Amino acid sequence: MSAKQIAVITGASSGVGLAVAKQCADLGYTVYAHYRTAPAFEASEVHWWQADFPDLGEIPELSACDLLVHCAGVCELSPVSETTLSDWQAAMDVNLLGPVALTNALLPALRAAGGHVIYINSGAGLRANPTWGTYAASKFAARAWCDALRAEEPKIRVTSVHPGRIDTPMQEAIVKSEGGTYDGAKFLQSNTVATAVLNLVQLPADTQPNSIELRPRS
Numbered sequence: 001m002s003a004k005q006i007a008v009i010t011g012a013s014s015g016v017g018l019a020v021a022k023q024c025a026d027l028g029y030t031v032y033a034h035y036r037t038a039p040a041f042e043a044s045e046v047h048w049w050q051a052d053f054p055d056l057g058e059i060p061e062l063s064a065c066d067l068l069v070h071c072a073g074v075c076e077l078s079p080v081s082e083t084t085l086s087d088w089q090a091a092m093d094v095n096l097l098g099p100v101a102l103t104n105a106l107l108p109a110l111r112a113a114g115g116h117v118i119y120i121n122s123g124a125g126l127r128a129n130p131t132w133g134t135y136a137a138s139k140f141a142a143r144a145w146c147d148a149l150r151a152e153e154p155k156i157r158v159t160s161v162h163p164g165r166i167d168t169p170m171q172e173a174i175v176k177s178e179g180g181t182y183d184g185a186k187f188l189q190s191n192t193v194a195t196a197v198l199n200l201v202q203l204p205a206d207t208q209p210n211s212i213e214l215r216p217r218s
């Protein structure tokens with residue numbers, strides 16, 4: 001792989017985003033990695049920028065972008081009857097509006113490279129369960145956005161990835177809020193999802209991988 005290939009990754013300070021950033025760097029990409037509170041690691045191939053979505057911060061100015069992976073996400077569980085408008089807005093800001101705004105800003109660079117947009121969605125983007133209303137609604141909306149973007153932009157590939165539960169700090173907080181006991185070994189590992197992302201990128205150019213689902217085997 002040429003070191004000139006460029007990957008932009010959001011939510012790269014932990015979880016799947018961190019795993020994708022590290023794997024991309026190992027493969028020779030120049031990586032532009034987003035964080036909200038603090039960058040995760042230092043490497044010559046990785047350039048960090050801060051943003052609190054939907055504000056994009058000082059995004060990198062790129063003439064070409066080979067890969068854009070949306071990993072940033074928030075999830076707060078609450079019954080619909082107890083969910084405030086600000087709760088709905090917070091979910092939409094990070095899970096939908098930030099990715100939309102960033103992708104639009106990078107579209108010229110993505111078109112120039114024939115790039116690939118990958119959105120880390122969720123099983124909640126396919127079905128909604130009690131107390132998961134804000135998260136599921138934002139993920140359903142993101143899936144629709146990916147479908148529209150794919151249909152409108154023939155020069156790029158767009159893929160929704162729908163994993164089951166992943167062993168991440170966000171998942172640990174979710175399990176705690178559910179009153180459960182956390183056991184990360186029961187969930188998908190971040191590196192597993194990252195490997196699936198990079199496998200999608202390496203598919204031949206004659207295929208358009210619209211979406212994939214990943215589930216823990218246990």
